[in-house]
Amino acid sequence: MRRLWLVRFLSTPEGLWTVLGAGGAALALGLVPDLVQLIPWVDGSLPGMLVWALLGLVVVSVAQHKLRGKEGVGIVLYLGGNERWHHSRVQAMVDHAKRHHDTCFVVEPSYLLQGTTGIDPVTITHRVVQARLEEAAGTAAEVPRNVSFYVNAPHPHAYELGKILWNQPAERVRVFTERGEDSPPLVLNGSLMGMSEEQGQVAFRMLRLDSRLKEAPTTEELRLLEEQVLSTQREPSRLEVLEAGQDDTGSPGRPKRLALIVSFENNAITPKALEAARSGRSNGYRIPRVPPGEPSACALARVITTRAGNVPDQLRCHEALVRHVFTTWRKDVHDHHITDTWLFTDGPTGFVLALGALLGKNATLVPWDGDSQARGRIPEQGHGPNLPGVTA
Numbered sequence: 001m002r003r004l005w006l007v008r009f010l011s012t013p014e015g016l017w018t019v020l021g022a023g024g025a026a027l028a029l030g031l032v033p034d035l036v037q038l039i040p041w042v043d044g045s046l047p048g049m050l051v052w053a054l055l056g057l058v059v060v061s062v063a064q065h066k067l068r069g070k071e072g073v074g075i076v077l078y079l080g081g082n083e084r085w086h087h088s089r090v091q092a093m094v095d096h097a098k099r100h101h102d103t104c105f106v107v108e109p110s111y112l113l114q115g116t117t118g119i120d121p122v123t124i125t126h127r128v129v130q131a132r133l134e135e136a137a138g139t140a141a142e143v144p145r146n147v148s149f150y151v152n153a154p155h156p157h158a159y160e161l162g163k164i165l166w167n168q169p170a171e172r173v174r175v176f177t178e179r180g181e182d183s184p185p186l187v188l189n190g191s192l193m194g195m196s197e198e199q200g201q202v203a204f205r206m207l208r209l210d211s212r213l214k215e216a217p218t219t220e221e222l223r224l225l226e227e228q229v230l231s232t233q234r235e236p237s238r239l240e241v242l243e244a245g246q247d248d249t250g251s252p253g254r255p256k257r258l259a260l261i262v263s264f265e266n267n268a269i270t271p272k273a274l275e276a277a278r279s280g281r282s283n284g285y286r287i288p289r290v291p292p293g294e295p296s297a298c299a300l301a302r303v304i305t306t307r308a309g310n311v312p313d314q315l316r317c318h319e320a321l322v323r324h325v326f327t328t329w330r331k332d333v334h335d336h337h338i339t340d341t342w343l344f345t346d347g348p349t350g351f352v353l354a355l356g357a358l359l360g361k362n363a364t365l366v367p368w369d370g371d372s373q374a375r376g377r378i379p380e381q382g383h384g385p386n387l388p389g390v391t392a
Contacts, residue, residue, distance in 0.1 A: 071101065071102055071146060072101050072102060072103075072145065072146030072147055072148060072189075073101055073102070073103045073104070073105075073133065073146070073147045073148070074096075074097025074098070074100065074101035074103070074104040074105075074147075074148050074150065074193075075097075075104075075105060075106075075107065075129060075132075075147060075148065075149050075150065076090060076093045076094050076097055076104070076105070076106040076107070076150040076152075077106075077107050077125055077129070077149060077150065077151045077152065077153065077161070078090050078106060078107070078108040078152050078153070079108075079109060079121050079122070079125060079151075079152070079153035079154070079157040079158075079161075080110070080121070080153060080154055080157065089152055089195060090106070090152050092195075092202050092203075093150035093152065093193075093195070093202075093203065094106060094150075095202070096150070096193075096202045096203045097148065097150055100148075101148065105132055107125050107128050107129055107132075109121035109124050109125055112124065112128065121157060122157050122160040122161050122164065123164075125161065126161065126164045126165070133147065145189060146189045146191070147189070147190050147191070148190075148191045148192075148193050148205070149165070149190065149191070149192050149193060149209075150193045150195075150203065151192070151193075151349050151350065151353060152349065153349055153353075154367070155345075155349070155352045155365060155367050155368075156365060156367050158349045158350075158352045158353040158356065159343075159352050159353065159355065159356035159360065159365040160356060160360075161353055161356065162352070162353040162354060162355065162356025162357035162358075162360060163356050163357065163360035163361070165190065165209060165353070165357060189208075189210075190208070190209035190210070191205050191206075191207065191208055191209065192205075192206050192207040192208075192209060192350045192353060192354065193205060193206060193350070194206030194207075194313065194318065194348060194350045195348070195349075196313045197310045197313075198310070198313055201313060204313040204314075204315075205315050206315065206318045206350045207315070207318055207319055207322065207350060207354050208315070208319070209354075209357065212319070212323075213319065213322050213323055213326065213354060213357070213358060214323075214326060214358065215323060215327075216323065216327045217320050217323045217324050217327065221316070221319075221320035221323070221324075222320075222324075224316065224317065224320055225317075225320050225321065225324055228307075228311075228312055228317060229306055229307065229311055229312075229317055229320070229321055230304075230305070230306060230307060231305040231306055231307045231308075232307055233305075233307075233308075234305075236304065236305055236306075237302070237303070237304045237305075237324075237328060238302075238303050239300060239301070239302055239303075239332065240274070240300065240301045240303060241299070241300060242259070242274070242277055242278040242297065242298050242299060242300060242301050243278075243295070243297065243298070243299040243300075256295075256299045256300070256336065256337055256338055256339050256340075257294075257295060257297070257298040257299060257300075257338070257339065257340040257341065257342060258298060258299070258300050258301070258302060258329075258332055258333070258336070258338045258340070258341045258342070259273065259274070259277030259298040259300070259301040259302070259341075259342050259344060260301075260302050260304075260325075260329055260341055260342070260343045260344070260359075260363065261273045261274065261277070261301055261302065261303045261304070261344045261345070262304045262305075262325055262343075262344070262345040262347055262351075262355075263303070263304070263305045263306070263345070263346060264305075264306050264311070264345070264346050264347045264348070264351075265346050268346065269344060269345075269346045269368075270303055270305065272284060272285070273285070273301075273344035273366075274301055274303070276344070276366070277297065277298040277301050277342060277344070278297055278298065278301075279297055280295075280296035280297035280298075284368055284369060285344070285366050285367070285368055285369070286366065286367050286368075286369050287366060288342065288364045288366065294340075298342060300332070300336060300338070302328060302329065302332050304324075304325055304328065306321070318350070318351070321351075322351065322354045322355070322358070325355070326355075326358045326359070329341065329359065329363075333362075340363075340364070341359065341362060341363035341364065342363070342364055342366045343355060343359065343363045343364065343365045343366060344366050345365075346368075352365070
């Protein structure tokens with residue numbers, strides 16, 4: 001199979017130019033040592049030859065870096081949002097992915113299903129992503145090792161997608177292959193791309209999808225959060241008692257719910273989220289159904305706020321924030337005997353996806369109805385960007 005691929009490659013113009021380029025490079029490199037010897041100040045001296053050797057190494061390294069600047073797969077996931085700015089943002093994602101990756105494709109459930117209803121867009125998106133990655137791995141001369149996700153989705157979809165993508169961004173989908181259960185999984189290095197709010201920037205590497213997000217922030221990261229990320233107006237992370245007659249220690253055996261509130265926009269959501277958590281009712285938030293016999297509201301609330309403006313477009317800032325939120329929540333669950341968690345946030349899509357990966361099995365996202373579509377609904381055909389040539 002490899003030989004057939006090599007024959008086909010050498011029969012193409014690209015293959016011919018590769019052979020000619022390699023031959024020319026070999027001829028030139030064979031003459032370089034003689035040419036260097038003719039330089040007066042070198043004249044066969046060891047220090048002079050060493051300097052030129054190091055210079056050549058630097059040139060080759062820089063050239064290799066430039067030539068390999070595009071690598072991996074860029075995957076744009078579009079799961080709804082019918083406003084015009086959503087379409088322009090998706091197009092910007094596609095353009096950025098093409099510039100920085102060898103391969104790019106878009107997964108848009110509404111385009112794939114052509115109006116079919118009753119199918120979960122998150123599930124079909126994940127299956128198509130895995131199938132396309134497996135296809136790319138099976139046909140490429142070199143298996144891609146990096147995958148970058150560009151996600152445009154309502155918070156509920158992003159949260160559910162995080163549950164699925166966690167620790168398996170490119171696991172082989174056995175329902176789409178006849179290789180059997182012995183087929184080993186293909187594990188790629190997954191990254192989540194964030195959309196920049198800074199002038200002149202489009203996207204940046206926001207988070208790495210791996211177990212490091214579960215680690216506690218280091219001393220340096222805590223200092224970074226204090227200096228650049230968390231709010232300076234008041235205590236950036238505080239615990240509030242919501243249920244009358246309830247202390248903040250709790251007792252094991254009694255159902256107890258925590259409201260985890262993470263506010264990015266000048267603390268704007270905090271009052272409404274606290275009221276919804278305290279009363280178990282809201283005109284704006286979609287409150288989860290509570291099983292019979294369990295409290296209808298939250299006993300405690302952990303409120304974490306960022307400072308005014310945007311979190312800097314830096315991987316270390318966003319990873320430190322996610323790790324801080326996760327470890328704070330984990331400590332609250334342990335210290336206060338929490339049995340259930342409701343998550344309220346107005347954070348960016350990537351942040352919500354990351355929390356879905358970390359908290360999804362133990363926390364329920366409480367979405368703002370004005371910002372999200374009902375789970376399982378597909379945007380009507382024609383509302384998406386429908387980008388020909390790159391849509392999955």
